[in-house]
Amino acid sequence: MKTQPPTLDEIRGWPATVDIPRAASALGISQSKLYDLIKRGEAPVRVLDFGAKRVVTASLVRLLEAA
Numbered sequence: 001m002k003t004q005p006p007t008l009d010e011i012r013g014w015p016a017t018v019d020i021p022r023a024a025s026a027l028g029i030s031q032s033k034l035y036d037l038i039k040r041g042e043a044p045v046r047v048l049d050f051g052a053k054r055v056v057t058a059s060l061v062r063l064l065e066a067a
Contacts, residue, residue, distance in 0.1 A: 008064050014057045017048060023055035026064070 005028050014022070023045065024034040037043045038053060046059035 008061070011057065011060055011064065014060075016058075017054035017056055018060075020053055020055065023060060026060050 003025075006026050011026050018026075020034055020038075021031050024031045027034065027044070034043065035053075038047050043055075044063055046056040048054045048056065
């Protein structure tokens with residue numbers, strides 16, 4: 001059973017950064033695809049690396065607002 005991606009309003013309520021699985025769900029892509037984009041330097045969102053990678057929620061919002 002496939003879950004629905006979060007709405008833009010839901011994403012706006014997220015913490016300042018989110019983990020890769022959550023960001024991938026917002027983008028409608030798989031975690032492995034997002035990790036691949038990050039590795040190649042082609043991620044469409046800002047990624048911070050604190051040992052574990054985190055996506056800046058504001059960059060997700062900007063990307064999705066522009067879509």
